[in-house]
Amino acid sequence: MGTIAGAFAMSHVVFEPEKCPDKAARVWAGMREIARRIQALKPDLLIIATNDHLNNFTLALQAPFIVGVADEYTPLGDMGIPRTPFPGSRDFADGFVRFAAGAGFDVARAEEIAPDHGFAFPNLVVNPGGHIAVLPFYISVANDIPPTPARVWSLGGVVRDFVARERAAAERVVVLGAGGLSHWLCEPEQGRVNEAFDRMVIDKMVSGRARELSALTSEEIRRDAGRSGLEVMHWIFAAATVPQARGEEIFYEPMPEWITGMGGIALTP
């Protein structure tokens, strides 16, 4: 019986600090704090739920949920991220795909991924040196028809059940939902940040009411957080792995300079 030792969520990229040095410093300090807490939990495996930005998985074939099953990954190198390989976990990944199939989820398996910044940057921050084996868990919010928040919540529950029922008693797993919060990228409202929406998400996440977020529709999220704001589903996924958990806000900065509401939270199972 494995354990989900912790669940976290945070934005999955940063931008030039010169644009807003004080806010950038607080965001960066918050990300480093999340990194410290993750490392203090001494996980055996780190699941990072995120989205690919049409670098690995294009519109040519749109699977809603994809896990990496490779033994090792080399980042794509976008945004100057070093192309230093880091270990995966084939055993966990394939075990999960089999378990999920029995639980009503047909999750795609990816052997070849060059993770872009959506995975590679948070991994760089919270898993320096790549010492923790990782499971890239892609929730394809960039798809023309994205998965629903309700479906994402259920899938997070399947991860929870898999860890509890199928993994060794000593195994410690940490889940990080990476992305968000509100941002309108290459849309007419680019530059808008919906602080009210972002704070609502954070509040529900840390007060044990994350399940309420799963009742949102994708259309509602797009309306209130932007098409790119669908990345909030990665937060929902992370919370679903520890559904009764409460936690705390680590950082939140509405940053139109970065066209994004930048946030990070920690949940305690």
Next chain:
Amino acid sequence: MSAAPYRVHRLIQDLNRDPRLATTFLSDPEPVFQRYGIAEHERQLLREGTPRALLRLGVHPNLQMKFLRIRPAPGGAGPGPLASYLRDLNLAP
């Protein structure tokens, strides 16, 4: 706003993945447009190639960014937005 037809997205995806195709496109886009079956009104907006034009065409946001980046930036790519953070993580090249 309706999404661009898949042929437009297929073109941009291929330009992103194939540097030689991108070079060919930049020197003379018309044969590439022809190969991908791009309609004339779509070609006009892609020739214009501005964020506004791509938005009007209904190009997927992630692919808008890729199309805008196939042209080399004046003066080179620069250090990128993560440079100072990578230095902080002792990962700067």
